Amino acid sequence: MGKSIVVTSGKGGVGKTTAAANIGTGLAQIGRRVCLVDADIGLRNLDVVMGLENRIVYDLIDVVEGNCRIRSALIKDKRLENLFLLPAAQTREKDAVSPEQMQVLIEDLKKEFDYVLVDCPAGIEQGFKNAIAGADVAIIVTTPEVSAVRDADRIVGLLEASELYDPQLIINRIRPDMVRKGDMMTTEDIIDILAIKLLGIVPDDESIIVSTNRGEPSVLDKKSLSGQAFRNIVRRLEGASVPFLPIEERSVVKRLLRMFNNVSGRS
Amino acid sequence: MLEWLSRLFGATEQSKDKAKERLRLVLVHDRAVLSPGLLDALREEMIHVLSKYMEIDEKGLEVNLNRSDESVALVANIPVRRVKRKL
Numbered sequence: 001m002g003k004s005i006v007v008t009s010g011k012g013g014v015g016k017t018t019a020a021a022n023i024g025t026g027l028a029q030i031g032r033r034v035c036l037v038d039a040d041i042g043l044r045n046l047d048v049v050m051g052l053e054n055r056i057v058y059d060l061i062d063v064v065e066g067n068c069r070i071r072s073a074l075i076k077d078k079r080l081e082n083l084f085l086l087p088a089a090q091t092r093e094k095d096a097v098s099p100e101q102m103q104v105l106i107e108d109l110k111k112e113f114d115y116v117l118v119d120c121p122a123g124i125e126q127g128f129k130n131a132i133a134g135a136d137v138a139i140i141v142t143t144p145e146v147s148a149v150r151d152a153d154r155i156v157g158l159l160e161a162s163e164l165y166d167p168q169l170i171i172n173r174i175r176p177d178m179v180r181k182g183d184m185m186t187t188e189d190i191i192d193i194l195a196i197k198l199l200g201i202v203p204d205d206e207s208i209i210v211s212t213n214r215g216e217p218s219v220l221d222k223k224s225l226s227g228q229a230f231r232n233i234v235r236r237l238e239g240a241s242v243p244f245l246p247i248e249e250r251s252v253v254k255r256l257l258r259m260f261n262n263v264s265g266r267s
Numbered sequence: 268m269l270e271w272l273s274r275l276f277g278a279t280e281q282s283k284d285k286a287k288e289r290l291r292l293v294l295v296h297d298r299a300v301l302s303p304g305l306l307d308a309l310r311e312e313m314i315h316v317l318s319k320y321m322e323i324d325e326k327g328l329e330v331n332l333n334r335s336d337e338s339v340a341l342v343a344n345i346p347v348r349r350v351k352r353k354l
Contacts, residue, residue, distance in 0.1 A: 146286050146293075153294055182281030189287050193294065 002033070004106045004116040005237075006135035008159075010151030012122030014143045015172040018208060018217075020119040021049045022227070023139075025217040026234035028083035032114040035074065037086045037106070039131035040121035041096060044088035051078060051215020052085055061089035064101045070108060079220065084113075094126045099133035106134025124158055132159065138167040139199060144174055144185045153194055168199035170233065175204045176247040187247070200233035201244050202226050292336070299332055299339035306330065313343065322348040 007020040017040075024036040038046035041061065047053040058073035063086070070086075077083035086109070089096065109116045120131035132138065138159050142152040152169070159167055171190055178184035191198055205226035211218040218227040219234070225245075232242045301309070310330050317323050324346040333342045 146290050149290055150293055150297065154297060157298065179283075182283050185283045185286050189283065193287065193290055 002110040002112075002114045002116055004110055004118065004134050004136045005139055006039075006118040006120050006132050006137075006164075007139045007141060008120035008128065008131065008155055009122065009141040009148070010124060010155040011142075011148045014141050014148050015202070015208075016122070016141050017045050017049050017119050018212065019139070019141050019170055019172065019202075019230075020117050021046060022217045022219040022230040023233060023237070024115070024117045025050075025077075025080065025083060026219040026230050027115050027117075027237070028077070028080040029219065030234065030238070031082065033082045033112070034115045034117065035084045035086060035109050035113040037109070037116060037118045038088035039102070039118050039127065041088045041092055041094045041127060041130075042090065043121065044090050046119045047075075047085060047087045048215060049212055050085055050217065052087075053215075056087045059087045059089040060105070061092050061096050064097050064105060070105075079216075094121070094130065097130055099129050102130045102133040104134075124154065128158070129162075132162055132164060135164060138164050139170060140167045140196070141170045141172055142190065142194075143172050144179075144190060149185070149190055149193060156194065156196060166197065168197045169194060170200045170202060171198070172202045173204040174201055174247055179247060187244070198244070199236055200229055201247060202229040202233075203245065203247060295337070295339055296334055299334065301332060313345075317345065319351075319354065321350045324348055 005023075007016050007023070009016050020036060024034045028034040036046055036050070037060065038044050039060070040046070044059075047056060052075050055075045058068040060073070062068045063070050063073045074084040074086055077085065106116055106118070116134075118131050118135060121127035140152050140155055140159075142148045156167060159165070169191070171187055174187070175184055179186055187198065187201055203225050205218070205224060207218050207221060207224040208226050211221060211224070217230075218224040219230040221227045229245055232245065235242045310328065313330065314323065314325055314328065327344075327346040329342075329344040331342055333340050
């Protein structure tokens, strides 16, 4: 029996879909059987971030309504044979599926996969309730901004009300230069406020935009800093204790040193 | 003088501190939301406990969360009809 993880945030645009795509791909990369589920009915995007938009035949609603078997709706990833995507329906409303139906669906998927990763829509309405329905654990994505952290706090409360305890936090788009100047909240500031466990820190990285342009998660790019951050997150999810990427360093010498360390087998 | 000194040493407030402080305040309010169901349950239980010690006017009972800038307080207005002499 696998484990289901919902990736949520409250606020839109903080990087939920990117996080889900990268974590899913990263887990598949180390050999786990992974199913990504896009729960954002009506506004699906996980398919384009994964570069699988041209392969969709059936979607989540088709499965729930019994128009097709789960197997025929699952799209196999281009790069990794143990990675699958269940796309959201694009032309339906969020209430076309109920939390109970989602629960059954996720339970079924957990029998086949090691990890079922659900990409939650923004907001706290029906779509959110559907996405968290079958989840064993939750990952909350935030950015170092007042609005995003506030929404993350709200999500912590709502998850608790649904008996989903101990969510883990990913702080996305940290900018080391701004943190150094005191113009961006630090990881410690945010953890201090939210009082939940930190799963990862992802630096603001232009390569994310490039990889989204291409439809290739940055976790596959060995040189990408955000990719490294997601690879670390994946290892932490698997129970390894991995130190957090230092966000202070910026100098060329330090970067070279780290690259050298990585090459010499430390990562 | 002190101000001039602190400016000289660049001790102006960093914007991240402002962000943290604003967040702290806004969350005091956000977190102090009792759902109507919980508020009703609280009211019922308060009546239950208080009735052991005094006769209260249940209809006149008011329980609310009052918010000020820095804090949130549970404010109850409980009209008492008669206090009991013993338990």
